[in-house]
Structures are given as structure tokens and as C-alpha cells.
Amino acid sequence: MINKLASFFAGKYTRWVTLFVWVAVAVLLTVALPSVGGMEKNNAPNLQANSPSVLADETIKQYFPSGAGxxxxxxxxxxxxxxxxxxxxxxxxxxxxxxxxxxxxxxxxxxxxxxxxxxxxxxxxxxxxxxxxxxxxxxxxxxxxxxxxxxxxxxxxxxxxxxxxxxxxxxxxxxxxxxxxxxxxxxxxxxxxQNADFVLMSATVLLVLILLLLIYRSPILAVIPLVGVGFAYAVTSPLLGWMAGEGWITVDSQAIAIMTVLLFGAGTDYCLFFITRFRQELTKESSRSAALIHAFKGASGAIAMSGFTVVLSLLALLLAKYGAYDRFAVPFSLAILIMMIASLTLIPALMSIIGRKSFYPFIPRTEEMEKERAAKRGKTYRAEGKRRTISDKVGKLVVAKPWTVTIACIAVLGVLAAASTGIKYTYDLMSSFPENMPSREGFTVIQNHYAPGELAPVTVVVRNGEGANLAGGLTALREVDHVSEPKASEIDAVYSSLSVILNVNPYSQNAMDAIPQIRDAAIEALKNAGIVDAERQVWVGGQTAAQYDTKMLTDRDNRVIMPVVIGLIAVLLLLYLRSVTATIYLIGTVLLSYVAALGLGWLILHHVMGVDAIQGAIPLYAFVFLIALGEDYNIFMISSIWQKRKTMPLLQAIREGVSETGSVITSAGLILAATFAVLATLPIQVLVQFGLITAIGVLMDTFIVRPFLVPAITAILGKYAFWPSKATSVDESKQVHYE
Incomplete structure (x- = not known):
């Protein structure tokens, strides 16, 4: 079936059909459906309708309308x-x-x-x-x-x-x-x-184009991945716009900004995985169709597996209770799914149409073609010896000293991971905005010149609170400065409200910790007054209460989504590799690099950039992306080792697998990290922090986990790296030994 698919995309006429279908679909969707940019809703609620602070705000609006709005x-x-x-x-x-x-x-x-x-x-x-x-x-x-x-x-x-x-x-x-x-x-x-989408896309396209030109030095090859990503975006954008218009999903500017980066970064990676394989096959096959079929057969499995890993990981965000996480799921997963399809259909068709000229001026040819070319020029062909690259040296090192490499990598990543224990988190959205933004300047003035709690009072509403010593119970709390006198509702006098002024910054962790204490104190006061079912007679609202609910939902989503993502990836790896051992250490290595990325990111943000605390949403955002994208590189490299293991001893397969995939994964990692780093140019701290930490994580996977740690562990485990699947028997006595 794989050969038939490859033959279709590489066919003399069907390759043009493939290109026409993509053009037609992109044009029709763009004309018929609205763009996702026109459907953004930036004030969508993040808290659940049954969150305590939301219920409190609804109660305040109903019974104290003068304070609403x-x-x-x-x-x-x-x-x-x-x-x-x-x-x-x-x-x-x-x-x-x-x-x-x-x-x-x-x-x-x-x-x-x-x-x-x-x-x-x-x-x-x-x-x-x-x-x-x-x-x-x-x-x-x-x-x-x-x-x-x-x-x-x-x-x-x-x-x-x-x-x-x-x-x-x-x-x-x-x-x-x-x-x-x-x-x-x-x-x-x-x-x-307002213009972030256009600026971000322009910067990302320019950056990817420059990197591709520097890495491959081929103008045509540099454009092909961007064409593939462009078509994927042209299809994804109207589909998301249509879904948002129907009310099926909600999209906001932040989600679209990150989706754009993800599409260009991961999309370019998938294209490069195929293009690099095609380039290798062109040095073996004189027929570009045969080369493309072999390339498709060799790369399609890894690309599809990598794509599904990311898609399912991102879809796990649908389990989130916090709105910002949930809004990411469909745009991100749909974008990657369409990009994966484009890299397996449109890119092969384009490569088949352009052929070897795609790599101009460094056109790959077989040895026979080089001889003919030399003969036509009246020259004698001399075969060049294989150049030893850095990847060759790395491959030799990891099989010669696997224990040394493994211990060194774990030590470095472990030290950085330890730094993550000192991370401080904030759930204050205002701190994510630029300090010179007018609304934040005004906020800072209020913060500096009024009592801390007056910036955002906590509102307590009680029902049947007559006779209860509410003010006394609340004032006794350590974080409370003073409490206003109860004010009866003009709508229903059985409801009364109090304004609680804290003596700490209402956006601080101490203030959030005081919310359950305030609620408990109000309930206790009602119970002491003989009120039955006091727990249902108290509502606590305000911005501090909303931040407390945000933290509770975020903690809950972390506990639910992180294990689900790990479980989904584990299942996919088991199905693809049929090895429990490999699944365990492939997941373990990216988990270690994820925590190390958090640690190094915190050290840079805190000690270099002066950030006091990172946004509470960062760990889950970074986790989903780094775990899924980190496995992409592991899958691509381990697939090469697995295939080579069928025809050669394991250590030789590891060495050649590292050498063969080194350049493409390094290039892909640099491009992906650079695209995420573009987010750091936006004036939103949550995107700066996310972009920096994710870029660090991608670089760690690219330069530590993929070339050193994973192959070194594979070499240490030997035949047990395949357990319980049975590797093809190869005479290990023919193993090349390295010193």
C-alpha cells in the first residue's frame, strides 16, 4: 500500500493531480469560509461556570446590581x-x-x-x-x-x-x-x-527561509517546505474560522499566535525528514520516481508516527477545565494533522515535479551519473571518500563509551532539572503585559499609592447572615486589614455583602491562600449564629478569588492531562516499536529534558531577565509541546537504528543511525527552536516565557537527548532495548569495535 501511495504522488500525471487538489481545496476554503483571524474572541472566560468565584460574581450581579458592570x-x-x-x-x-x-x-x-x-x-x-x-x-x-x-x-x-x-x-x-x-x-x-498574527507569521517565514538557505544553500529547497506550510495554513485557517463561526470552538489571539509558530516549526521539520531521505535515495537511484518511492517508504512511517504523537498529545488538552488550555486543543491538533498530510502528499508531489533540481546547485547524483557527467566534460571521474562529519564522531563516541555519555548527560540534565524546584508561579494576568502599557502603568500607580488590598477588595456575600459576627470573624484573619459593615441587598434583604480589604498584595500567593480561609471564617460565623447548611449560604468573589480558582483548575489540569499525554505517547510507541524497554527510556529521556528546560528557563528568566515569577500556565503548555515534539526526534532517529539493526550488528546500527539522522534532526531542531524563540519578540510575558522555555527544551532534545543520551542507553541495553520484540538475528561477531 505504501508503494502504491508513493507511486501515486510520484506518478507522471497523478503528481499534478495531487498539486491541483491542494490548490483547489485551499482556494475554495479561503473563498467560502471565514479566516480564523476574524473569529478571534479574546475575552472568552477561562473559569468554569460552576467555579466558586464565578458563582459569586453571578450572585453579586443579581442581588447587588449597583456594583455590577x-x-x-x-x-x-x-x-x-x-x-x-x-x-x-x-x-x-x-x-x-x-x-x-x-x-x-x-x-x-x-x-x-x-x-x-x-x-x-x-x-x-x-x-x-x-x-x-x-x-x-x-x-x-x-x-x-x-x-x-x-x-x-x-x-x-x-x-x-x-x-x-x-x-x-x-x-x-x-x-x-x-x-x-x-x-x-x-x-x-x-x-x-492587533497585528501580532501578521508580524509573527512574517518574522517566522523570514527566519525559516534564512535558516534553510544557510543550512542547505539551495534556494529552491528552502522554498519547498514553506510552500507546504503555506498550503497547510491556507487550509487550516478557514476550517478553524468555520468551526469558530459555528460555535464549536473558541479561538483567541494567543492560541493563533502559537499555532502559527507550531505550524511553521513542526511543519518544516516533517518536510525536512522526507526531503533528506529523498536526497539520500537520489545518490543511489538514477530514477527519481524510484528514489521517491524508497524515500516515502523509509520516511512515511516515522513522519506519520511523529504527527499522530503530536496530534493526540494536543487533543488531550480537551480534557482541561481551564478555558485557555481547552481553546488550544483543536487549532493545534488540526494544524499538525493537516501539515502531516501535506508533508506526505504535497511535498512528495512537488519533489517529483521538480526532481533533482530541487537541490540546485548541489544536485545529488548516483555514481554512474557522476561518471557520465565527467565523461561528457572530458574529465576522469574520481570518487570522493566519505567525509567524516560531527555526527560520525558523535556516533562513534556513544557506542565506544556509552556509560560515560549516559552519566554525563543525566548529570547535566539532572542539575538543570533541580533548578526547577525553585520556580515561583504567578496567576496575575497583568504581570504578563509590558510595563509601559497604559493600563499596567495605571495599575502600578494604584498599587504604589493605595493600601494593597484596596486595589482589589474581596467581596463576601452571605444569605441569612443576620446576627452572625461576620466582620469579627473575618478581621481576625492574619491577611485581612479591615472589613466593611455588611450591606443588605435592595433586591432581597436576606442577602448581605461585605468588602474585605487585605493587608497583602491581592494578586500574591499569600492573598490567594487567604481565600479558603475567608470562606471558612464566614461559614463558621454563620454556624455560630445557628444558620443551617451554612456552606451553601456563602459566596466569595473578586479578582483574588478568581485567581485562586484559576490556580485550582490549573493544578487539576496538570494532574489529569500530563499522565494522559504520557499514556497516549506510550501506547503509540508500543504500537510502532513493539518494545516496552524502548518506550520506557524514550519517554523517560524527554521527561528529564522537559524538567531540565524548565530549570534552565527559570534561571535565565529570573536571574538574567529579572522575572520574579513565571505564569502558572507555562508548565502544562511546555509539557505538551516538549514531550510530543521531543518524541518526534527520538522516533525519527530510533526508526533509523531499528531499520539498520535488521542488516547489521546493533552498535554499528547505532553509529550509522546517529550519523545518518544527525544533520537533518539538528537542522530541524534549530529551525523549530528558532520559530518558538520568535514568540519572545512579542510584548506578552506569557508568550516570552513559553517561547524561551520551549526553545530551550527543543535544543536540549536536539543536542543532548537525541544524539547522545538515547543512543547511549540503547547501546548499554543491547538486545534488551528491543524487548519483548525479537530483533533480526545478526552475527554480533562481525560487530565493528570502537576505541
């Missing part, structure tokens, strides 16, 4: 202290907003009706900052909010006499202003990703 915080600041003229300007803006409300604007605190002493109560203790909330209806479109904030800036400029939003926060004697809060963050985040 999406707030924008206009942060007014003057380093020397706000003046009477500043307060007058703030009141003028407020008066205009009250008399001429913006679209979807909700209730507004009437600062313009307050005397100066009352107005100063809203100011920070040092008198430098006033955070003015302006609330808008839930689900207001980001574009509408952006237009509203532009109008606010116009009003502020008219009231102040100059544009305070352009005045630096530090070092200026003038009044400055920034828009923060959920509205400001939403607007700024959308702006960051």
Missing part, C-alpha cells in the same frame, strides 16, 4: 500631590460624563457634586492619586469601549488644558492620567494582538 479606572496622578485645579478638572470630566453618558455607561460616582473635603476621601493617603471608576454594561464590545475611552481622553484634555494621558507617570510635574481596570486592560490587550 465592567469598570474602567481613570487614574489621576501628580507626584507632588493633586492640586485644587486638578480636582476641578476631575469634577469637570465627571460632570460631562454624568450629563452626557457614554454608550453602555452605567452608574457614575458623582464626584462633581462633592465638596473638596469629600472628594479628597477618594484620594490616596499621600494625596498624589485618585482612581475614578466608570462602569459599563456587561458584554460591551471592545471597540465600543475603545471609542468611549477616546472620548474620555478628549474630555480630560479639554478640562486640563493639555493631554494628561501623554504625561509621564514619573519625573513630570504635571497632572498625568491613565485608564486601567478591566476596560483599560481589555483595550490594551486587543491592541497588542
Amino acid at each position: 465592567v469598570p474602567a479606572l481613570i487614574v489621576w496622578h501628580r507626584e507632588s500631590g493633586l492640586t485644587d485645579a486638578d480636582y476641578a478638572s476631575i469634577q469637570a470630566v465627571t460632570k460631562e460624563l454624568a450629563e452626557n453618558p457614554l454608550e453602555a455607561q452605567r452608574e457614575l460616582i458623582p464626584l462633581h457634586l462633592m465638596p473638596l473635603p469629600a472628594l479628597q476621601q477618594f484620594t490616596s493617603e499621600d494625596g498624589t492619586t485618585l482612581a475614578q471608576p466608570v462602569s459599563f454594561e456587561e458584554a460591551t464590545e471592545t471597540e465600543v469601549l475603545k471609542e468611549n475611552m477616546e472620548k474620555v481622553k478628549e474630555l480630560a484634555t479639554a478640562a486640563v488644558g493639555n493631554d494628561p494621558f501623554l504625561v509621564p507617570i514619573k519625573g513630570a510635574s504635571e497632572l498625568s492620567a491613565r485608564i486601567s481596570g478591566p476596560v483599560g486592560i481589555s483595550i490594551d490587550a486587543t491592541g497588542l494582538f
Whole structure:
């Protein structure tokens, strides 16, 4: 069947049919279906509908509607202290907003009706900052909010006499202003990703093209993988856009950005696996069709296995409860599936059409063809001896000193893995944005000039709480600064709410740890007051509570998805290699390199780049990609060793397998690592951290695990590396010995 498939793609006429089908499908889908970029939804919820903080927010909206809505915080600041003229300007803006409300604007605190002493109560203790909330209806479109904030800036400029939003926060004697809060963050985040897809794709294409030209020095060969990836993207994008339009999936800018990188990185790798095999066969076969059939037969299994490994690993993200993880599953797995199909259909067809000229100016020829070529030129053909490459030397080393190589590799990776124990995590989305982003600047001003807990109070809602000493029980907690008096609901008086002000940063780990304590304290107060079923009478909401739920869901997803991914890969490896031993050490080596990548990534991010904590989502993101993509290289190399083992002694098969796959896997690893590193150019810390750690992991797999550790372990295990499958019997006495 494999020969028939290869013959079809290499056929005189059918290769053109294959190319036509890809062109037709890409054009039809692009014309008929929407692009995925137009279907992005960047404000999709990440928490489950039954998450405690979400239920609390729903309860607050229902029974305390005056506190509901999406707030924008206009942060007014003057380093020397706000003046009477500043307060007058703030009141003028407020008066205009009250008399001429913006679209979807909700209730507004009437600062313009307050005397100066009352107005100063809203100011920070040092008198430098006033955070003015302006609330808008839930689900207001980001574009509408952006237009509203532009109008606010116009009003502020008219009231102040100059544009305070352009005045630096530090070092200026003038009044400055920034828009923060959920509205400001939403607007700024959308702006960051506005052209990210185009910029990222352009940078990735240029980078891959340059690397291919440097590595292979062939302009045609450098373009072929990009053509394959381009067609795969042209098919994937409208399919995802259609699925998103039907409501089957949700896509956001972050997922599409990473999908683009993954498609170009992994897609180029699959193309190179086939192209390299084709190049080798062209030095043995004078017929390009025969060479292509042999190349397809030799590479298709490893490519298909590698592709399915990544696809199934990414589909495991569907088991996630946290929305950001779940939204990655379908776009990533579909992109890899289509790219795998393209590398096994479109690329062979293109190579068959172009033939040996694909490798111009370094065209591969058989020895007979070289002799004929020399004869036509009137020269005598002289066969060149095989050049010893670095891969040859590595192959010789791992079979000569496998124990030394294994111990050295494990020692290096182990030390780096140990560094991962010191990683600190954050679930604060704001810390992922650039420090000079306006909404983060405003956030920082509030953080620096107000009491820590006032930045994001925790709201506690209770039912039937009359007579309970709620404030006393909550104030007794170590992390609580003070608690407001209970406020009864105007909708249903049996509901009351309290605002809990923490004495620690509400986005810190200590604040998150206080959430279950706050809930338990409220429940205990109700029980002491004789309230039955007190556990169902308490809701805890606010941003700190939402972060706590995020951590809980993330921890749960890590516990579920990581074992599932390992299990899926183990099953695929068992089916492909039919060896329990090989499955164990192939998975074990990539797990070790994954933890080492986390450790080295943390050392660079923390000690070099000054990052205090990495985003809590990074470990799972990096795990799924590094485990799946790391196995790609192992599969491709071990497949070569397995095939050669049938015709030669094991150590010789290992040496030649390492030598044969060394250049292509090194090239593929460099390209994949470089494409992930492109993510570090984006102004989003979560992508910078993910791109850096994943690139490090790919490089470790490329330069440590694949060339040294895996073949060295295989050499140590000998025939047991195949257990329980029976390797083809080869006379080991014919084994070449290495010193």
C-alpha cells in the first residue's frame, strides 16, 4: 500500500493531480469560509461556570446590581500631590460624563457634586492619586469601549488644558492620567494582538527561509517546505474560522499566535525528514520516481508516527477545565494533522515535479551519473571518500563509551532539572503585559499609592447572615486589614455583602491562600449564629478569588492531562516499536529534558531577565509541546537504528543511525527552536516565557537527548532495548569495535 501511495504522488500525471487538489481545496476554503483571524474572541472566560468565584460574581450581579458592570479606572496622578485645579478638572470630566453618558455607561460616582473635603476621601493617603471608576454594561464590545475611552481622553484634555494621558507617570510635574481596570486592560490587550498574527507569521517565514538557505544553500529547497506550510495554513485557517463561526470552538489571539509558530516549526521539520531521505535515495537511484518511492517508504512511517504523537498529545488538552488550555486543543491538533498530510502528499508531489533540481546547485547524483557527467566534460571521474562529519564522531563516541555519555548527560540534565524546584508561579494576568502599557502603568500607580488590598477588595456575600459576627470573624484573619459593615441587598434583604480589604498584595500567593480561609471564617460565623447548611449560604468573589480558582483548575489540569499525554505517547510507541524497554527510556529521556528546560528557563528568566515569577500556565503548555515534539526526534532517529539493526550488528546500527539522522534532526531542531524563540519578540510575558522555555527544551532534545543520551542507553541495553520484540538475528561477531 505504501508503494502504491508513493507511486501515486510520484506518478507522471497523478503528481499534478495531487498539486491541483491542494490548490483547489485551499482556494475554495479561503473563498467560502471565514479566516480564523476574524473569529478571534479574546475575552472568552477561562473559569468554569460552576467555579466558586464565578458563582459569586453571578450572585453579586443579581442581588447587588449597583456594583455590577465592567469598570474602567481613570487614574489621576501628580507626584507632588493633586492640586485644587486638578480636582476641578476631575469634577469637570465627571460632570460631562454624568450629563452626557457614554454608550453602555452605567452608574457614575458623582464626584462633581462633592465638596473638596469629600472628594479628597477618594484620594490616596499621600494625596498624589485618585482612581475614578466608570462602569459599563456587561458584554460591551471592545471597540465600543475603545471609542468611549477616546472620548474620555478628549474630555480630560479639554478640562486640563493639555493631554494628561501623554504625561509621564514619573519625573513630570504635571497632572498625568491613565485608564486601567478591566476596560483599560481589555483595550490594551486587543491592541497588542492587533497585528501580532501578521508580524509573527512574517518574522517566522523570514527566519525559516534564512535558516534553510544557510543550512542547505539551495534556494529552491528552502522554498519547498514553506510552500507546504503555506498550503497547510491556507487550509487550516478557514476550517478553524468555520468551526469558530459555528460555535464549536473558541479561538483567541494567543492560541493563533502559537499555532502559527507550531505550524511553521513542526511543519518544516516533517518536510525536512522526507526531503533528506529523498536526497539520500537520489545518490543511489538514477530514477527519481524510484528514489521517491524508497524515500516515502523509509520516511512515511516515522513522519506519520511523529504527527499522530503530536496530534493526540494536543487533543488531550480537551480534557482541561481551564478555558485557555481547552481553546488550544483543536487549532493545534488540526494544524499538525493537516501539515502531516501535506508533508506526505504535497511535498512528495512537488519533489517529483521538480526532481533533482530541487537541490540546485548541489544536485545529488548516483555514481554512474557522476561518471557520465565527467565523461561528457572530458574529465576522469574520481570518487570522493566519505567525509567524516560531527555526527560520525558523535556516533562513534556513544557506542565506544556509552556509560560515560549516559552519566554525563543525566548529570547535566539532572542539575538543570533541580533548578526547577525553585520556580515561583504567578496567576496575575497583568504581570504578563509590558510595563509601559497604559493600563499596567495605571495599575502600578494604584498599587504604589493605595493600601494593597484596596486595589482589589474581596467581596463576601452571605444569605441569612443576620446576627452572625461576620466582620469579627473575618478581621481576625492574619491577611485581612479591615472589613466593611455588611450591606443588605435592595433586591432581597436576606442577602448581605461585605468588602474585605487585605493587608497583602491581592494578586500574591499569600492573598490567594487567604481565600479558603475567608470562606471558612464566614461559614463558621454563620454556624455560630445557628444558620443551617451554612456552606451553601456563602459566596466569595473578586479578582483574588478568581485567581485562586484559576490556580485550582490549573493544578487539576496538570494532574489529569500530563499522565494522559504520557499514556497516549506510550501506547503509540508500543504500537510502532513493539518494545516496552524502548518506550520506557524514550519517554523517560524527554521527561528529564522537559524538567531540565524548565530549570534552565527559570534561571535565565529570573536571574538574567529579572522575572520574579513565571505564569502558572507555562508548565502544562511546555509539557505538551516538549514531550510530543521531543518524541518526534527520538522516533525519527530510533526508526533509523531499528531499520539498520535488521542488516547489521546493533552498535554499528547505532553509529550509522546517529550519523545518518544527525544533520537533518539538528537542522530541524534549530529551525523549530528558532520559530518558538520568535514568540519572545512579542510584548506578552506569557508568550516570552513559553517561547524561551520551549526553545530551550527543543535544543536540549536536539543536542543532548537525541544524539547522545538515547543512543547511549540503547547501546548499554543491547538486545534488551528491543524487548519483548525479537530483533533480526545478526552475527554480533562481525560487530565493528570502537576505541
